[in-house]
Amino acid sequence: MKKTYFNWSSGKDSALALYKVLQKSDYNLDLLVTTVNKDFDRVSMHGLRNELLTEQAKSIGINLKTIEFPAxxxxxxxxxxxxxxxxxxxEEKYTxxxxxxxxxxDLRKYRDSKLNEVGITGVYPLWxxxxxxxxxxxxxxxxxxxxxxxxxxxxxxxFVGRIINEQFIKDLPENVDVCGENGEFHTFVYDGPIFKEPVHFSIGEKVMRSYTLHDNEDDNCHQPKKEETSHDTSFWYCDLLPN
Incomplete structure (x- = not known):
């Protein structure tokens, strides 16, 4: 079996991809890997508290490794x-x-080029x-x-702090991908077939934050862009509080 780790975002596309991989017998998947902002103790881009990320992993039943970045x-x-x-x-023998x-x-090409440098194969169940x-x-x-x-x-x-359901889909503007694949929105998954029990939380405050990005940092996926530009961007965040 292929020793495998999962790039876990804490959101819906990760959850569905993980579900699909767990149905297969050729992957020995025993680790979730998530990037976090060490200055704010939150999941990168999503703004999710690390406590809830930890509770997710516990309910899923797979070990969690975090990679820390400064703000x-x-x-x-x-x-x-x-x-x-x-x-x-x-070194831990992941392939x-x-x-x-x-x-x-472009994002997949970037990921695969970096993985090729160390000899790891990328798998994309939703591609x-x-x-x-x-x-x-x-x-x-x-x-x-x-x-x-x-x-x-x-x-x-x-649109922030809303449950993903049929009404949410109907309310999305036409220029927004329904999965937010272009970085339009990010989610926290708190229940489903990969969970032993739901992750409990309450909804906190909503805030808007604006950022000035470095030359070629991607505001959607925190990956470098090919072109070198600098611009401001703003996001609405909904703080979820662990129960």
Whole structure:
């Protein structure tokens, strides 16, 4: 069997991809790997408290490893920290890793190029699937998720802190992918077929935060872009409080 770790975001696409991989017998998947902001003790980009991330992993029943980044991370520092982390995973004999990516070609090329440097194979269970079908399958399987971060350029405050359901899908603007694959929104999955029990939380405050990104840091996926640009971007966050 292939010794495998999973790139766990804490969101819905990760949850569905993990579900699919766990149905297969050729992957020995025993580790979730998540990037976190060490200055704020939260999941990168999602803004989820690490306590809830830990509770997720416990309910899923798979060990969790976090890779810590400072809040102000440059491309060079990002690459250095990730390379050290992957080298460590190679030393632990991991040969494969799973992602929940669906259609971002540049992101997959970037991931695969970095994985090739250390001899790890990337696996993409949701790749090129229709995002409407992906989200419908997610709901049909009984998964439950809530939005924790939305891109303020595309979605208003009313879209953050919302349960993902049929009404949410209907309310999305036409220019927003239903899975938020372009970084329009991020989610926290708190129940479903991969969980032993639901992760309990209460909804806290909603805040908007704006950031100035480094030259070629990707605001959607925290990966370097090919072009070198600098711009501001804003997000609505909903703080979830562990119960």
């Amino acid at each position: 102000d991370v440059t491309m060079d520092l990002y690459s250095e920290i990730m390379k050290d982390a992957m080298d460590s995973l190679v 494969h890793t799973i992602f929940g990516d669906i259609f971002l070609e 090129k699937k229709d995002t409407k079908e992906v989200l419908q399958e997610f709901l049909d399987l009984g998964f439950k998720a809530i939005t924790v971060c939305v891109n303020a350029k595309l979605l208003g405050e009313e």
